Amino acid sequence: MGFFGRRRKKGVEGTAGGTASEATAPGGTTSGGPGRRGGGAAREAAPMTDEERERLTRLTQEAYERGIAHQVLPSRARTALDAFDRSAGHLDELFRAAPDDPELWHMRGALLYSRASTLLALGRAEEAVADLGACVDAYGRSGLPSAPLLAADALIRRARAHGEAERPMAALADVDRAIGAYVTAGAYESPHPLLPDFARVLALAAAVQLKVGDVDQALACARQSLARYKDLTRQQGGLGRIEAGYMVDAAGDTASRLEAVRGNWDAALGVDLVVREAAEAGLGPLGPALAREGLHLRLAGRVREAGPVLARAEEIAPGAVAREEETAALPLPPSLADALTAAEALLRERKDAPVPVGELAPLRQELTGHESYSASVRVRMGSAFAPKAAVLVRTAELLLEEGQVAQAWRIALETHLICGSIVHRAGDAAPDLLPGLAGPWGDALEVAREAAVTAGKGSFVKDVDAAAAQLRAMLTAAPDDGS
DSSP states (O other): OTTTOTTOSSOOOOOSSOOGGGGSOTTOSSSSOOOOSSOSOSSOOOOOOHHHHHHHHHHHHHHHHHHHHHHTSGGGHHHHHHHHHHHHHHHHHHHHHOTTOHHHHHHHHHHHHHHHHHHHHTTOHHHHHHHHHHHHHHHHHHOOTTHHHHHHHHHHHHHHHHHHTTOHHHHHHHHHHHHHHHHHTTTTSSSOTTHHHHHHHHHHHHHHHHHHSOHHHHHHHHHHHHHHHHHHHHHHSSOOHHHHHHIIIIIIHHHHHHHHHTTOHHHHHHHHHHHHHHHHTTSSOHHHHHHHHHHHHHHTTOHHHHHHHHHHHHHHSTTHHHHHHHHHHSOOOOOHHHHHHHHHHHHHHOTTOSSOHHHHHHHHHHHHSSOOSSHHHHOOOGGGGHHHHHHHHHHHHHHHHTTOHHHHHHHHHHHHHHHHHHHHHHGGGHHHHHHHHHHHHHHHHHHHHHHHHHHTOHHHHHHHHHHHHHHHHHHHHSOOOOO
């Protein structure tokens, strides 16, 4: 039967630009460090004197800063964790005296963010994901004006962790929320004080989309990130090492590869030039940058220009050209637009088509006919999306029946993400939307699970199961509409 029962009548989430400094929570190191998990004390505590509070705050901060100092060296990561845990213990004592203090929640979020970075460096991804989830909650409970953007930074980092673990649903839901927070803050405008932060979030989103998401959205994120880094370079007269790392390793890598796949050679080589100039300035590895530029020159038919560039690349980094050739030959998964186009071709061949082809083509245009960075930008129709979600599910089922598993997965995954985005954006009105969306949303998850099983993707299956459990929890919490 699957998770929900089919056709029910009632309805029932480093290296790419990563540096040691990324481990420090944005905005989280100036007001006293961090905190651990949970939320304050479960028992009554004696009133704390001002002297004791100052002492504990000092100890919390000192231990946190020792953790950050050790974190810079990978060999000291475990020492950093010990320091963060000591900081957390002091902060827990502060929480016992003031469990609702917004500043303590802010400190807790900062510690969890930094601690998660160390856990990721140690390969302990599951623990890091848990800490980042608690970090998002801590920033939210602080209620501070900066909380939404601090949480967004934790979300995009968690998205990377989910992406590395091949959990696309969780990763892309986090991408959507992170980008949404910056868009809500108006960071898409330039100039804007949040320009460096939004450029970084878009760069990381591009890397996550390229790994487990939609390649069209990966390219959109990368292009927008590069445009913002260009604005930032113009405003500042250049980029720092950290900013250049995100520009080159995440946005640049994604844009160059995908522009080349599309045969947009001028665009690909334009990105390659930016990356190579950064490398020549000491802001990245030069050999791989030259290898990619030379390969793209050769593929673009500019063989005479490519020769010296490729030769220099091999001299600096032997084997770099072969590695770039291997990367260029890797197949890319279909985008949502590709999957829907494939479905239209099938529908035209079928006399018993489950969806009129004339109905699917406008929906494809509506969802993919404009540049989008995440699920929230795909659709803005709220509850009106439910019947269209049902069309998408029937389309995904057809593709699955015809053995086009990757295409079926893409449509089912994107349907889930759009439904989740609509409900998340609805806020207090979400319970009113759930009854209509729940049926096709649950069906989309069933198709996604079947596609993941067919493809032998165990991590994808677990990801779908987790998403289904979240949907069930939402439906259980929603008030009964009496239908």
